[in-house]
Amino acid sequence: MNKKLLAVAIAASAFGTQAVAVELYNNDGSTFSMGGHVSVNVNGSEAEDASVGTNSPRINFGATQDLGNGFTAEAKGEWALNLLENSDESFTTRLGYIGVTHADYGSTYVGTQWAPFYDVAGVTDLPIAFANDFLYTGEDFAKTGQTRADDMVSYRNGIDFGNAGALNVGIGWQGTTDSRDGSTLISEYSDRVQIALSYAVMGANLGYAYSTGDVKGYGSAKGSLDYHVLSAAYGSYGNGLYLAGVYQMSEDKEVSRQESDSYELIAAYALANSLNLSVNYEAVEITETLSNTKSTDREELALQAEYNFTPKFVGYTGYQFDLNDADGNETDDKWVIGARYYL
Template identity: 30%
Template sequence: MINLDIGSGTLKKTILAIAIPALFATGTTQALEIYNDGENAFSVGGRIHLMVESANNDGERDLRSEDNSSRINLNFSRVLSEDLVARATLEYGLVNSNGNSDSPFFNRLGFVAFDHADYGSFSYGKQWSTYYTVTGVTDVFWAYGGSAMGVYDNGDKVGTARANDALQYNGSFNNVNISAQYQFADEDEGRDYSYSGALSYDFDFGLNIGATYHQMKRTEDEKLAVENDGDAKLTALAASYVQGPIYTAVTYGEFKNQVQFDGATGVSDKAIGHEGIFAYTLDMGLQLYTGWNYQEDKTSEADLKTALVGAMYDWNDIIMYTEYQDKTTKSIAGAKTDDNRLAVGIRYNF
């Protein structure tokens, strides 16, 4: 699921915008400003996100209560000059906000950035990836989705999701959005390095189109672990369109040595994936939406097919929704597994 909490900065124009309109942004964290003296500012945001899910469990359907990515974030900023602002974000996920946990927090984000009004933004740390600035346009479902574009397949260490140890540049110039990222080595994560780039264009009539490429070089130990000696390579295209109450988006990607299919002991040599969504938001705050996720292994019979449909109501930034997912998985041996889930959830943004 999407996380648009990519930090708050005074010069937001310089930060590469994910092309997701207000009908989805209404569900993002609304940070509360605690302090602002005109030079230094501090805000706190986050959300409690709980849902009840009806799902198959070992062949039998059960009803369970789940925490769905609750979190808290701390945002700092300092004006350095008329055109330059420094900022920092720390975000922690809550492991089990409605129960007990020995380790209730884990780090989601932690980065420092410098935003210039004319030249763009440089940032360093754990942050949403360059790859995600393009592919995130379809990762907007309230409960499920985000499974076909290779984002979350070890995405933090590979660098496609919330990239660890990442140096990044983002800039927007005359409707052209540019992003570039370099990820430093970490032997514990099996990474020698990774790099990526993204380019998108905002048309004046609500259309955004973009392309991105990402590559990660594995260590020798990681090659043995994933049973593949090639670099992870992901190429993706995306388009999104917003006009009044309508939002629609599609993404398509090709993945080498990245994703793992059911029944496989290692990652696939080559796979493709695509995702789509169509949403309509009524004036009363009710949003109706539907979409799909599809992923296919090009070297075997394995695939993943997901259809989604749902409804959301925004009550003063308290999000209430119901969402249904019908998911079919085919293993590399050709065996099919059906998994359908129904979620009813509430998300309190603060």
């Protein structure tokens, strides 16, 4: 695998980071960089008055070291920033890992990181204002490894077939952990494994990923919690036409006894002046397996615009229509206007 393909193999890991880093040091095979962004906005909805908010501000530090013989060591730490409140939790961990990469032998990372599953699932998680929310549902998404994955060991590699395209493979493993509310045990997670496959050719990318592992809820029997995701994408977000879609199916066999089908579609077009216009649709359908009843958990359509005043300063706005009026649900359209400054 060449270096170009390695970049393709791990490129999806940057979906959620939208990373822009400044190199502060580069000498004798060692580098040190700082990145992240500060985002603030004014937002509101039909149900709530306007207020000041944020869009996942963060700061990160990264370092690399040339180990010789084509191997490079890498370390990164990233923390979410609390911009709006005085709090004892001004920083909370988002990423923290050490890895080793090689142009032929692939890359291995250990720690809290973007998961191989997200390499496939993240193709629609790109707009600043409204994006792929179902991947982040609940507080345990990092324990199941759908996006950022806690305590993971991962490996990625790929095969370049020249004009015929490139096959990329990723695998991940997470150890046993639990979820708590203070000292109260909520769920126990056995070790989890996942695999991701994607094929890129002529500007298009097709992917599939699978994640599985047992989970035990408080007072529940232990059972498998499985996720399947399929995705397709064409183009590059922020550069002309970009089209992408994701379908995720989950099955919880013991704790919640639920199955879910989740969809996200996005179409975006970036003009030559850097104005990027997009429309995205998201829906989640829940099936109660014991009663075999189905319901729509969410259904939304968002219109959004992003404009790069400079490479580091981006303005954004969006309006999200709540389409879920089934079963007497009250809809709540949302809007946002804000700015992001990349460090």
